[in-house]
Amino acid sequence: MRQEPEPFVSGPPPALNWRDRRNTRMQGELGSPPSPRPPAAPTAPRLATCGPRETLDHFDQDRSDPTPAHVARLRQIARCIRDSQRTARPIRALRIIGHASAEGSDAYNQALGQRRADSVMARLRRELETLQPGLAARLRIVAESRGEHELTGRGREFDRRVVIDLPRVHVRPPLPRPPYPRPPRVPRPRPPERGCAPQRERIRLHLKILFDPGIPISTMVQSMRQVYHPAGFRVEVASTERLSRPSLVDLDLHCPGSIDTCPCDGGATSAEQNQLFANRNNVTGHDIVVYFVRSTTPALNGCASHPAGRPGVVVTSVASQWTLGHEVGHVLGLNHVANNDRLMTGLGTNNITNPPPDLIPTEIQTMTNSPLTVPC
Amino acid sequence: MSVDANHVKRLLESDEPNYGAVVRLGPEVVPVLARLIAGPDPRVAAAAASAAGLVRHPQATQALEQAARSASAMVRLAAAGAARNMQGPAVNRVLHTLLADADQGVRKFAIKAAVARPHDSALVARVRSLQGSDSSPANRTLAARAVRFAESRRGGGGGSRIA
Numbered sequence: 419m420r421q422e423p424e425p426f427v428s429g430p431p432p433a434l435n436w437r438d439r440r441n442t443r444m445q446g447e448l449g450s451p452p453s454p455r456p457p458a459a460p461t462a463p464r465l466a467t468c469g470p471r472e473t474l475d476h477f478d479q480d481r482s483d484p485t486p487a488h489v490a491r492l493r494q495i496a497r498c499i500r501d502s503q504r505t506a507r508p509i510r511a512l513r514i515i516g517h518a519s520a521e522g523s524d525a526y527n528q529a530l531g532q533r534r535a536d537s538v539m540a541r542l543r544r545e546l547e548t549l550q551p552g553l554a555a556r557l558r559i560v561a562e563s564r565g566e567h568e569l570t571g572r573g574r575e576f577d578r579r580v581v582i583d584l585p586r587v588h589v590r591p592p593l594p595r596p597p598y599p600r601p602p603r604v605p606r607p608r609p610p611e612r613g614c615a616p617q618r619e620r621i622r623l624h625l626k627i628l629f630d631p632g633i634p635i636s637t638m639v640q641s642m643r644q645v646y647h648p649a650g651f652r653v654e655v656a657s658t659e660r661l662s663r664p665s666l667v668d669l670d671l672h673c674p675g676s677i678d679t680c681p682c683d684g685g686a687t688s689a690e691q692n693q694l695f696a697n698r699n700n701v702t703g704h705d706i707v708v709y710f711v712r713s714t715t716p717a718l719n720g721c722a723s724h725p726a727g728r729p730g731v732v733v734t735s736v737a738s739q740w741t742l743g744h745e746v747g748h749v750l751g752l753n754h755v756a757n758n759d760r761l762m763t764g765l766g767t768n769n770i771t772n773p774p775p776d777l778i779p780t781e782i783q784t785m786t787n788s789p790l791t792v793p794c
Numbered sequence: 795m796s797v798d799a800n801h802v803k804r805l806l807e808s809d810e811p812n813y814g815a816v817v818r819l820g821p822e823v824v825p826v827l828a829r830l831i832a833g834p835d836p837r838v839a840a841a842a843a844s845a846a847g848l849v850r851h852p853q854a855t856q857a858l859e860q861a862a863r864s865a866s867a868m869v870r871l872a873a874a875g876a877a878r879n880m881q882g883p884a885v886n887r888v889l890h891t892l893l894a895d896a897d898q899g900v901r902k903f904a905i906k907a908a909v910a911r912p913h914d915s916a917l918v919a920r921v922r923s924l925q926g927s928d929s930s931p932a933n934r935t936l937a938a939r940a941v942r943f944a945e946s947r948r949g950g951g952g953g954s955r956i957a
Contacts, residue, residue, distance in 0.1 A: 668903070
């Protein structure tokens, strides 16, 4: 059985007299283990604590897997998140930001930061699941990378880090239980989580990465926002997950019964597409899932066809920076046009001549009418 | 009728290349595809290799051989995928090469193409050897399914599809 580390507890430590304090300090200097704490009072259970921002630094060079020290701290953070659910200020959402030191290229470090964030997210999810099954699925966790763009100035070891933002929300304390049976609760539509001004509609993406594309995913998302935000659509990355599905990294689009391939403008999907689109962790009703693969056969930059009720796209490693927005445009109901100034060009988004490409009013109306864009 | 190479290139440069339009240009498009496969852009070369498989013309075999020799794994992978749509001893020879490719994705599609030729015992034997030797567990599983499928086809049975 794995031994739990000593819990990170709130509140002041138990008072020590002057002799205890001196003994503790001397033992610490000599490197011997500190004297055991007096047993905790058996009264109210103490809650694990964590700050609004936790930093895990000293990642090994060019590595993304958490060190044992990181894992121990993540275990404490998981306990803190779990315990916070019982308080008036629970943690409901986390932002995990991976960073890299300045060695290596910008693009490489961007990807390295993302790998670190993804590794920490995966480990934290595992710890949360161990503590309380189902808790991780209820949290909104976003993993992103800042690459080498936010150096600490304290040295490379400190630059190689992952920062976890743990904002707390205020919730109303529960009302005292009435002395009579409660009437049945009438279900109400869930209001939007928050506004998204100046945009009018929201599009939520879940990124499932089987293979990192040549252009960083963060660049693709940013490029999509360059086009979608002015058109009134806020693009949110609801979650990022690395999928280990080696058999689907190179995706077969061969459709049984078809003479060549499954059409990418909707309709049928291949057996491997169906397998891929079954991966839907964290995905809810109006969300769109983006699967990053290495290639498809036949060769495509991306493909917008998806199984019924599972809206999503495939983006390959040779995609352009605009392919993500282009494919999501298809999912929202847009068709190709023969104009390289526009996002939906059928002549290849690699050939876009006047970036950022445009969405015209009729296309914006079509997107607004899509059930996958949600008013703010 | 000559085929405009720039037109073919434009069709293949789309994010979702218009393969149907390329196929409709007929066998005259094959030399253009061969030139694009040899060109500097591996993305277009891969799309051209995929298109060569869909043209289903004997001349396309040469384009396939060329794609199978490409330095780009993306192009070789497209060649392996294209081979599934083509027939003939020359295609089988290309598949022998692709089954030994260093890239596991190329081998995956070569296995899928080889299974469509259950009567080529040498190819089936090669796939059988990959059951135990391929470095990719996914490919080993695929090879085992492919061999079972090929044997059922040779024995006249239906077998489950290799998708």
